[in-house]
Amino acid sequence: MSQTLVTPDATVEKAEAASMRTERIVELVQRQGALAVLGIVIVVGLFAYDNFRSFDNAGTVLVSAAPAALIALGMTFVIISGGIDLSVGSLYVLGGVLAAWASQYGVVAAFAAPLVVCGLFGLVQGLVIAYARLAPFIVTLAGLLGARGLMLALSGEGRTTYLVDAGAFKDFGKGELLGVKYAVYLVAVLLVIGMVALYRTRFGQSVYALGGSEDAARLMGVRIRGTQIRVYVLSGLLAGLAGAINAARLGSGVTVLGTGMELDAIAAVVIGGTLLTGGAGTLGGTIAGVLLLQVIQNLINQDGGVTSAWQTVISGAFIALVVVAQTYLAKLRRVASG
Amino acid sequence: MTAPAVSKPGEKSRGLDAATVRRLLPAYGVYVALAVLVLFNIVYTDNFLAWNNFRIQLVQVTPVVIVALGMALVIGTEGIDLSVGSVMALGAALIPLYLGYGMVPALLLAVLGGVFVGLVNGSLVAFVGLQPIVATLAMLVAGRGVALVLSDGKYKDIRDKDFLAIGTDAFLDVPYTVWIAAVLAVIVGFVIRRTVFGRRLLAIGDNRAAAQLAGVPVKRVLITVYVIAAVLAAIAGVIQVSRIGSADASRIGLLIELSAITAVVVGGTPLTGGKIRVLGTVAGAFLMQLLTATMIANNLKDSTAQMVQAVIILVAVYTARERRTR
Numbered sequence: 001m002s003q004t005l006v007t008p009d010a011t012v013e014k015a016e017a018a019s020m021r022t023e024r025i026v027e028l029v030q031r032q033g034a035l036a037v038l039g040i041v042i043v044v045g046l047f048a049y050d051n052f053r054s055f056d057n058a059g060t061v062l063v064s065a066a067p068a069a070l071i072a073l074g075m076t077f078v079i080i081s082g083g084i085d086l087s088v089g090s091l092y093v094l095g096g097v098l099a100a101w102a103s104q105y106g107v108v109a110a111f112a113a114p115l116v117v118c119g120l121f122g123l124v125q126g127l128v129i130a131y132a133r134l135a136p137f138i139v140t141l142a143g144l145l146g147a148r149g150l151m152l153a154l155s156g157e158g159r160t161t162y163l164v165d166a167g168a169f170k171d172f173g174k175g176e177l178l179g180v181k182y183a184v185y186l187v188a189v190l191l192v193i194g195m196v197a198l199y200r201t202r203f204g205q206s207v208y209a210l211g212g213s214e215d216a217a218r219l220m221g222v223r224i225r226g227t228q229i230r231v232y233v234l235s236g237l238l239a240g241l242a243g244a245i246n247a248a249r250l251g252s253g254v255t256v257l258g259t260g261m262e263l264d265a266i267a268a269v270v271i272g273g274t275l276l277t278g279g280a281g282t283l284g285g286t287i288a289g290v291l292l293l294q295v296i297q298n299l300i301n302q303d304g305g306v307t308s309a310w311q312t313v314i315s316g317a318f319i320a321l322v323v324v325a326q327t328y329l330a331k332l333r334r335v336a337s338g
Numbered sequence: 339m340t341a342p343a344v345s346k347p348g349e350k351s352r353g354l355d356a357a358t359v360r361r362l363l364p365a366y367g368v369y370v371a372l373a374v375l376v377l378f379n380i381v382y383t384d385n386f387l388a389w390n391n392f393r394i395q396l397v398q399v400t401p402v403v404i405v406a407l408g409m410a411l412v413i414g415t416e417g418i419d420l421s422v423g424s425v426m427a428l429g430a431a432l433i434p435l436y437l438g439y440g441m442v443p444a445l446l447l448a449v450l451g452g453v454f455v456g457l458v459n460g461s462l463v464a465f466v467g468l469q470p471i472v473a474t475l476a477m478l479v480a481g482r483g484v485a486l487v488l489s490d491g492k493y494k495d496i497r498d499k500d501f502l503a504i505g506t507d508a509f510l511d512v513p514y515t516v517w518i519a520a521v522l523a524v525i526v527g528f529v530i531r532r533t534v535f536g537r538r539l540l541a542i543g544d545n546r547a548a549a550q551l552a553g554v555p556v557k558r559v560l561i562t563v564y565v566i567a568a569v570l571a572a573i574a575g576v577i578q579v580s581r582i583g584s585a586d587a588s589r590i591g592l593l594i595e596l597s598a599i600t601a602v603v604v605g606g607t608p609l610t611g612g613k614i615r616v617l618g619t620v621a622g623a624f625l626m627q628l629l630t631a632t633m634i635a636n637n638l639k640d641s642t643a644q645m646v647q648a649v650i651i652l653v654a655v656y657t658a659r660e661r662r663t664r
Contacts, residue, residue: 084471128652135609137418138655141596142648149644157640263420263475276469309486316480323476324466331467 022332034272034288037322041295049302057298059180063249065294066183067092067242068264069287072272073194074235075265076286080198081231082211082278083136087125087143088239089261091118093254094151095243099169100162100253101154107168110248114240121147122236126229140232144262155253162253173248183245190238195283207231211278268293271322367657368605368621371650375628383635393513397581399627400519401426403620404574405594406601407526408567410619413602414530415543415563416611417463417470422571422598424481425455426591429575431485433501434494434585441500445576452572453565455481460561478595485587493586496579505580515577522570527616539563543611600626600647604654626650 045052071088078085095114102113125143129136152158164170175182198204206227209217218224247253266276272289274281296318300311379386405422412419429448436444455477462473496502504514530536538559541549550556571591579585605622606615629650633643 132652132656134652134655137609138603139652141599142651144596144648145644145651146648149641149646149648152641152644153639263478266471267475267479270472276472307487309483309490312483313480313487314483316476316478316483319479320462320473320476323468323472324462327466327468 034285034292034322038288038292038295041292041299045295045299045302049299052299052302059176059184061291061294061298062184063181064298065290066181066187067246068261068268068294069187069290070190070238070242070245071261071265072268072286072290073191073283074238075262075269076272076274076281076283077194077198077207077231078136078235079266079269079274079276080211080278080281081207081227082214083129083228083231084140084266084276085125085143085232085235086137086140086262087121087147088235088265089263090144090147090151091121091236091239092243092246092261094118094121094147094154095240096247096250097151097155097162097243097253098240099244099247100164103162103165103167103169103247107172110164110169111241111244114244115237117150118236118240118243119233120236121150122233122239123229125236126232129232130225130228136232164247164251164253169248170251173245173251181249183249186245190241191283191287198283203227203230208279211280213279264293267319270326271319273326366606367654368618368625371654372621372625372628375625375632379628379632379635383632386635389511393511395624395627395631396516397513398631399623400513400515401574401578401591402594402597402601402627403519403623404522404577405571405591406598406605406619406623407522407616408570409595409598410602410605410607410614410616411526411530411539411563412470412567413543413599413607413609414539414611414614415560416546416609417560417563418599418609419459419474419564419567419571420471420595421455421459421474421477421481422567422574423591423594424478424485425452425568425571426575426578426594427482427485427587428452428455428488429572430579430585430590431489431587433576433579434496435488437496437498437501441498444501448572448576449569452569454568455572456565456568457561459568460564463564464557464560482587489585489587493584495584501580502583503580505577505583515581518573518577522573523616523620530614530616535559535562540612540614543613545612597623597626600651604651622654625654 051057071092075085075088095118098113098117099110103110121143125139128134128139155161164173172182177185198207206217206222209220209222210224210227214224268289269281269286270276270289271292272282272285272287274285293315296315297311300314385391405426409419409422428451432448432451433444436447459470459474459477462468462476463470466473507514509517530539538549538554541552541554542556542559546556574594575590578590601623602619603609603622604625605618605620607613607619626647629647630643633646638646
């Protein structure tokens with residue numbers, strides 16, 4: 001009698017332990033999946049390509065990833081809150097043009113101009129989303145057009161390219177500490193601030209709550225509109241800043257870049273494990289996603305045999321692969337946790 | 339809400355009160371806007387009523403209309419298809435490669451290219467359960483890459499007279515391409531209103547879980563919808579090639595997904611699915627086309643034109659928004 005009872009009990013326990021283990025592994029992989037793949041890709045790169053190994057190359061990867069990282073940082077907040085921001089690519093270009101133009105008035109102006117204009121642009125989008133209750137997709141799609149129009153208006157229909165004046169702003173773009181460009185440190189600092197804001201503040205918790213369930217968040221006393229507006233302002237500010245640091249690096253406000261930048265940012269965020277449905281996600285994952293896309297790009301460049309056309313095929317396939325894997329892992333977790 | 343909803347039968351047809359306007363605006367706002375724009379042009383734009391001008395507008399709007407028809411179907415299922423521009427490029431890139439075997443094989447292959455992308459999109463959405471925006475984002479990136487690989491990244495001129503005739507010749511003074519778009523619009527409208535497939539599509543957009551429980555083959559319908567959208571995009575790509583006489587995979591269909599989504603949304607189709615306005619979509623495409631043309635004809639700069647477009651989109655969507663029932 002006792003034996004017959006013990007056996008199923010033990011089996012159940014064992015099965016439970018196993019399912020819990022699976023759950024933990026799956027959760028870890030889903031959270032840190034981008035990081036794991038990044039590690040694998042880097043290791044492969046280290047063995048396969050001599051030039052990839054150099055310190056200079058690591059610096060190149062980091063500095064090219066800097067603007068994308070800033071945009072993706074803002075996008076992570078937006079997506080966790082259950083929204084989306086398609087305007088960041090245009091705001092990025094607008095920020096670059098503004099910074100290059102304003103650099104004649106000094107380094108403070110060069111940073112202030114894009115931050116103020118793009119921040120205000122984000123504010124308007126946030127207000128429309130929060131008060132007119134239009135879908136973020138549509139509002140920021142209109143924002144994409146509007147910001148591009150503004151950029152064209154400022155740059156003489158795209159024909160004028162403002163050069164960055166020799167001065168502190170240009171020095172910021174060129175300067176480096178311990179072999180790493182200033183921009184990378186700036187991104188690192190902002191990332192830490194972003195993490196504190198997202199994980200340790202009331203605002204961060206409101207963002208998660210809003211994305212999880214707007215109705216529940218409202219019942220909990222979260223200020224829905226305030227949170228929504230702040231998220232889009234943040235995204236606009238970071239996109240403008242990304243444009244500014246890119247202008248400082250290139251020495252001019254290039255008007256033709258930035259098309260599709262919003263999609264790259266969304267891809268990085270999604271690869272980083274943030275769900276587009278909102279309510280869940282991490283900044284660490286986003287940064288891993290940004291670096292992953294950048295490292296792959298770098299590796300493809302190392303291999304001279306791959307044309308730019310194949311590059312886009314590979315990145316597209318890669319996005320699909322990572323996202324499909326994540327979806328299956330999420331399903332597995334749901335099954336494992338019953 | 340405050341006034342009791344009681345009205346005598348005789349009053350119904352008399353006048354326009356605020357409530358009626360609010361009810362009708364989502365459905366017919368786009369036509370009003372279009373009419374206003376046409377009137378403005380008749381008064382202020384020279385030669386606006388010339389058939390030649392009208393013909394140019396028709397020809398230019400054709401690719402957007404065709405792509406937007408597919409987009410409307412996808413949006414009707416509460417999805418979105420960002421890959422349409424890349425599919426246009428893919429269809430365009432396939433044409434010069436196979437035109438040597440004759441026009442029909444080339445056209446078939448271009449359409450097959452669309453079917454392939456649509457199958458991938460649809461499978462990612464239906465079987466894997468990816469969000470449409472992510473699935474089609476991957477195909478947006480990869481699709482144009484494939485088109486560039488196929489065309490070797492080169493701009494290709496086309497000299498096949500029969501093929502070019504699609505883009506240049508006309509029937510009853512209306513270009514073939516416009517006829518094609520019109521026929522496709524009628525077919526899509528018929529499919530949505532009069533077929534089981536259309537009903538199922540809308541049911542999925544309305545409430546996917548309920549549709550599943552009601553026995554709708556959700557996955558099959560979703561895949562079919564994405565295949566149709568991609569095939570329409572490929573057709574638009576082919577038409578574009580036949581009109582300009584060359585295939586440039588890096589430029590064809592660039593950002594058309596945004597124009598198509600705009601046309602659909604401005605036309606009164608909600609992004610939340612469950613309802614499709616085909617005629618509204620066509621009118622939406624015309625509205626945006628005419629808006630650009632008007633601004634160019636009246637010497638507004640490109641920058642101003644884009645900002646005005648942004649405002650128009652917002653206003654149109656704001657007036658067309660459905661009341662939240664939640």
